[in-house]
Amino acid sequence: MIWNPSKECMSREQMRILQGKRLHKLVERVYHDTPFYRRKMQEMDVTPDDIRSVDDIVRLPFTTKQDLRDNYPYGLFASPMSQIVRLHASSGTTGSPTVVGYTRHDLAIWAEMTARCLSAFGTDRNDIFSVAYGYGLFTGGLGLHYGVEHLGATVIPMSSGNTAKQIKLLHDFGATAIACTPSYALYLAEAMAQTGIPRTEFRLKTGIFGAEPWTENMRREIEAKMGVDAYNIYGLSEVMGPGVSHECEYKDGSHIIEDHFLPEIISPDTLEPLPYGQQGELVFTTLTKEGMPLLRYRTKDLCSLTDEPCRCGRTNVRMSRIVGRSDDMLIIRGVNVFPSQIESVILEMEEFEPHYLLIVDRVQNLDSLEVRVEVRDGFYSDEISKMLALRQKLSARLQSVLGIKADIKLVEPYSIERSEGKAKRVIDKRILK
Amino acid sequence: MKIKQLSVFVENKTGRINEVAQILGRHGVNMTAFSLADSADFGILRMIVSDVKQAEQVLREAHFGVSVTEVVCLSCSNVPGSLSNILDCLAKEQVFIEYMYAFSEGETARVVIRPTDLDRCIDILSRCSCHLMSRNTLDQM
Incomplete structure (x- = not known):
């Protein structure tokens, strides 16, 4: 109405x-x-x-x-x-x-x-x-x-x-x-x-x-x-x-x-x-x-x-x-990255939970982007190769969306903090001068 | 004879495997055999346990990522060449093994095999007159 x-x-x-x-x-x-x-x-x-x-x-x-x-x-x-x-x-x-x-x-x-x-x-x-x-x-x-x-x-x-x-x-x-x-x-x-x-x-x-x-x-x-x-x-x-x-x-x-x-x-x-x-x-x-x-x-x-x-x-x-x-936009290796882009890729994949954490760092003058995600129950495997394949699938999709490579880290269920307010989804460890 | 194997996803962190062991211990679940496969930042703990259902439930409640798969478990004599005899049978029939682990005690050795095609593997091993172990015989160990 x-x-x-x-x-x-x-x-x-x-x-x-x-x-x-x-x-x-x-x-x-x-x-x-x-x-x-x-x-x-x-x-x-x-x-x-x-x-x-x-x-x-x-x-x-x-x-x-x-x-x-x-x-x-x-x-x-x-x-x-x-x-x-x-x-x-x-x-x-x-x-x-x-x-x-x-x-x-x-x-x-x-x-x-x-x-x-x-x-x-x-x-x-x-x-x-x-x-x-x-x-x-x-x-x-x-x-x-x-x-x-x-x-x-x-x-x-x-x-x-x-x-x-x-x-x-x-x-x-x-x-x-x-x-x-x-x-x-x-x-x-x-x-x-x-x-x-x-x-x-x-x-x-x-x-x-x-x-x-x-x-x-x-x-x-x-x-x-x-x-x-x-x-x-x-x-x-x-x-x-x-x-x-x-x-x-x-x-x-x-x-x-x-x-x-x-x-x-x-x-x-x-x-x-x-x-x-x-x-x-x-x-x-x-x-x-x-x-x-x-x-x-x-x-x-x-x-x-x-x-x-x-x-x-x-x-x-x-x-x-x-x-x-415009101010939480991450510039990683010169590329503009929005956490929302990463989020939509993760949400599109049924293999992962919707919670994620991005860790941006600078190692030897090179920016790194780590994406921590939890595998959804039912998609855990007894085989390392299958778990690595899951990770590779997400990595490839992220690369096609972001234009840069992200390191995917699979973490245990519930290890990413569930927020009761605004979710903290990005940790930027870089010290930018 | 298929045996249920429980796999647990563990991050490479100190004390994580012990936590799995503690939880199972607290709930009276015994581990008959286990092996750990690892990659750069996580590992998969594969176990044959006395009560798969309970182990799965308590680990899930403790927020572990778990999955259950079926494997075959066989026993053979603990002498040189006996494993090779078995693997020969499987290789001849082109059965691919994803992974396996083994343990021996005294005169007997036991081998857990996770083939790509479980039914075919069991069929072939039975025909090669291998001694396949059941849940019950495992429990008596």
């Missing part, structure tokens, strides 16, 4: 006009209320009056995660703290955390846009959601939580971890939908199977997965193992949180909530905008945010956009799956 047809099914021209108006107002606001942006715009010799339509966006400065860190904690806020009603923060695994502030109005928009997503996944007020994203500073848990409430459905604020209890409550509470990371979904599905409780005793029908990139193969794997219809939800805390874009019943790209977020694709090298259809780095401008509005925030997520109308009736721009991140 389409939750907000007047916004989700606007003509492209109407949308451009709306976005242009909102962009102008946004630029006026940040110019006056955020010294950081005023300084940047002055440096570029741009005033709010120069920004009249969406086409003028190219004149505006970019914002990066580093800018958020440099202005830690509240430097990019455009509203006084008396107007800020909530803070979220990123984990800060790669530096000091980045902080995001929301006004009451921001939270209302966030809940509404998340309800749009949930409605597109075919859920409604009769559903019972287990929100298994972490609750806390991470936007996943609370973001979905208020979306479910806005939809009018029932929310179980489960949070992450404690898998045995997750399964018990999914079962006992008759949950019909679950929201978590795709890697946790795989872990949970395995754990559900291990309990021996028949699948028919669970009422789960819809899975809402995001917060980390995943692939079509992973979707098939989750759908088969968990028995749910799996949908992608996309978002990032700097921009808002989950719900910035979402799939519909056609699962053909994720619809961007364009009346609130203006998307662009740029070349990560030249920073020049790229046309629809081309792959590059996704950039968002938050059109209506009050607490911490951002101009041209570089997500580092690589994907492409299309404005082709969708069969579902929504007219907003859709983004492809994230094929990687």
Whole structure:
């Protein structure tokens, strides 16, 4: 069901006009209320009056995660703290955390846009959601939580971890939908199977997965193992949180909530905008945010956009799956390697479990890529030659996809860590100067 | 007579084989014979055990990768040339052996053979009047 047809099914021209108006107002606001942006715009010799339509966006400065860190904690806020009603923060695994502030109005928009997503996944007020994203500073848990409430459905604020209890409550509470990371979904599905409780005793029908990139193969794997219809939800805390874009019943790209977020694709090298259809780095401008509005925030997520109308009736721009991140892209022996490429090869082969670990190292000035995988039960053999043949098969496929040779290491069952949050799938031991 | 052999995938890590032995010991499973085949970073431990089903279950529960295959086990006299006599029979009939392992005690030697074609191998060995061992005779050892 389409939750907000007047916004989700606007003509492209109407949308451009709306976005242009909102962009102008946004630029006026940040110019006056955020010294950081005023300084940047002055440096570029741009005033709010120069920004009249969406086409003028190219004149505006970019914002990066580093800018958020440099202005830690509240430097990019455009509203006084008396107007800020909530803070979220990123984990800060790669530096000091980045902080995001929301006004009451921001939270209302966030809940509404998340309800749009949930409605597109075919859920409604009769559903019972287990929100298994972490609750806390991470936007996943609370973001979905208020979306479910806005939809009018029932929310179980489960949070992450404690898998045995997750399964018990999914079962006992008759949950019909679950929201978590795709890697946790795989872990949970395995754990559900291990309990021996028949699948028919669970009422789960819809899975809402995001917060980390995943692939079509992973979707098939989750759908088969968990028995749910799996949908992608996309978002990032700097921009808002989950719900910035979402799939519909056609699962053909994720619809961007364009009346609130203006998307662009740029070349990560030249920073020049790229046309629809081309792959590059996704950039968002938050059109209506009050607490911490951002101009041209570089997500580092690589994907492409299309404005082709969708069969579902929504007219907003859709983004492809994230094929990687411009900053976690591995350069191995000069070749760009995305962990997602390796993942899709592994998921295509029934001989291996979907869990893997990449170890990148530099030995005598030569990059090495080791891929650790577990052989699936039923494919173990008493013969070394057969095990080596399995390894060779994966190695050959990886080489054809990546263009470089990877060392495959077969490891024992369950020796690769099953993640309860974002999976750590790459260990880069290289010290790059 | 086919004997079930249990194979366990083990990474080349110190103490890993001992863990297999400990688990089997704890569950009262006896190893009649075993051999270890190894490659650069993993090995396959092949065993003839007193209770294949139980061994398979407890090792699986301990997160080992296991598989069960059938092999043939025969006994011959522990004298020079007796193995050669047997292998001659198989070679004449073009039976390919994937791997084998053997152990001897006193006057008797026992050989575990994993041929590519098990049925044919058993057939030929019976015709060569080899003494094939059954599960029961193995247990009495």
